[in-house]
Amino acid sequence: MKKFVSLAFSLSTLALICNATASNASNKTKQNKINEKFIQIQIDQNVTIGRAIKTIVGHYPQQAGSIVGTALDLYPEKYKEIIHAAISAQPTLADEVVTMALNKGISSCTSIVETAINADPSYIDFVVTAAASSTPEQLSEIVRIAVITEPDSADYIVQSLAKEHPSKIVEILSSAIVAVPFVGEYVVEALLAVFPNDAEKVITTAIRESATERENIKRIIETAQNSGVDAKKLEVYALNGGATAQELSQILNHSQ
Numbered sequence: 001m002k003k004f005v006s007l008a009f010s011l012s013t014l015a016l017i018c019n020a021t022a023s024n025a026s027n028k029t030k031q032n033k034i035n036e037k038f039i040q041i042q043i044d045q046n047v048t049i050g051r052a053i054k055t056i057v058g059h060y061p062q063q064a065g066s067i068v069g070t071a072l073d074l075y076p077e078k079y080k081e082i083i084h085a086a087i088s089a090q091p092t093l094a095d096e097v098v099t100m101a102l103n104k105g106i107s108s109c110t111s112i113v114e115t116a117i118n119a120d121p122s123y124i125d126f127v128v129t130a131a132a133s134s135t136p137e138q139l140s141e142i143v144r145i146a147v148i149t150e151p152d153s154a155d156y157i158v159q160s161l162a163k164e165h166p167s168k169i170v171e172i173l174s175s176a177i178v179a180v181p182f183v184g185e186y187v188v189e190a191l192l193a194v195f196p197n198d199a200e201k202v203i204t205t206a207i208r209e210s211a212t213e214r215e216n217i218k219r220i221i222e223t224a225q226n227s228g229v230d231a232k233k234l235e236v237y238a239l240n241g242g243a244t245a246q247e248l249s250q251i252l253n254h255s256q
Contacts, residue, residue, distance in 0.1 A: 035063075035070035050081040057089040064089075065096050069104075076106040080115045087119035094123040095130035102134040109138045110145040117149045124153050125160040132161055139168060143175035147183060154183035155190035162191055169198060170205050177209040184210050185219040192227040199229050200237050207241030217243055221251045 042052035053071055057064040068086045072079060083101060087094050094116055101112045109131060116127045124146060131142045139161070146157045154176055161172050173191065177184045188206045192199060203224050210216040221238050225231065235248055 032066075032070055032073075035067050036074060039067070039071055039074060048081070049075050049078050050085040053082055053085040054089040057086050057093070061090050061093075064093055065100070068093070068097055069100055072101060072104055072106060076104070079106045079112070083112065083115045084119040087116055087123070091120040091123045094120065095126040098127050098130040099134050102131060109135050110141050113142055114145050114149050117146060121150050121153065124150055125156050128157055129160050129164050132164060136165070139165065140171055140175040143172055144179040147176045147179045151180045151183055154180065155186045158187040159190040159194055163194065166195070169195065170201055173202060173205050174209050177206060181210060181213045181216055184213075184216045185223040188220050189223050189227060192224065192229070196228070199224070199233070200240075203229070203234065203237040204241035207238055207243050211242050214247065218247055218251055221248065225251065 038056075039049070039052060042049075042056075047055075049071060053068065056067050060067075064086065068082060071082045075082065079101060083097055086097050098112060098116050101107070102109060106112075113127060113131050117124050128142055128146050132139050135142070143157065143161065147154045150157070158172055158176050162169050165172065169191065173187060176187050184206050188202055191202045195202065203220070206220050207217050210220060217238075221234065221243060224234050224237075229237075231252055235252065238248055239245070
C-alpha cells in the first residue's frame with residue numbers, strides 16, 4: 001500500500017514539474033535532471049524501472065520520449081525492460097523509442113528490434129521502418145529478425161520496408177525468404193501489389209531463394225499468376241529464377 005501511495009505522490013510531483021518547465025522546454029539539461037530525479041525516486045521506492053516507465057508513460061504521454069531517453073541513459077543494461085514497458089503502455093511510441101535506443105547504441109539492432117516487436121506486434125511496420133532508417137546498413141538483419149519474430153506479418157514487413165527503400169527490394173525479399181522460406185508466396189503477393197512493374201525481379205528473386213523448397217516455388221508461381229502477371233512473362237521470369245518446365249506446366253496448364 002505504501003508503494004502505491006508513494007507512486008501516486010511522485011506522479012503528482014511530475015505533473016507539477018512538467019507544468020513548471022513547460023515554458024522552458026528548450027532547456028534540455030534542466031529537463032534531463034528533472035527526469036533523472038523523478039526516475040530515481042521511483043527506483044528508491046523499490047518500483048522496478050519497467051513499472052515506473054509504464055506508469056509514467058501511461059499518465060503523461062507528452063513527456064514519454066524525454067523520460068524514456070533518460071531511463072535508457074541511466075539504466076542501459078535494462079533496455080529491454082524499458083523498451084517493452086514504454087511501447088506496451090503507448091504503442092504509438094514504437095518508432096520513436098526504437099530510433100532513440102539505436103541512436104544511443106545501447107545494444108545490437110536486432111535485439112532492440114526484437115524487443116520492440118514483442119512489446120506490441122501490431123506496430124511492427126513502425127518498428128522496422130524506424131530501425132531501417134536509423135541503421136540502413138543493417139537492413140538485411142532487420143528483415144531477418146522481424147520475419148523470424150513475427151512470421152505472420154512477413155507481408156507487412158517486406159511491403160513497408162520496400163516502400164521506404166524501393167532500390168533494396170531484392171535484398172529485402174531475399175532476406176525474408178532465407179529467414180523463413182514458407183513466407184515466399186505472401187511476400188511476393190505483397191510486393192506485386194505495390195510494385196507491379198518490378199514483377200521480374202520479385203519473381204526471379206523469390207524463386208531463386210526458394211530453390212530448396214520446390215513446393216514453395218509452385219505456390220510462388222501460382223501467386224504471381226493470381227496477381228495478374230502475364231503468363232508468357234511469368235514463364236520467362238520463373239525459368240530465369242530456377243523453376244523447371246514441369247513446375248510451370250503444373251501451374252499454368254492447370255489454370256487454362
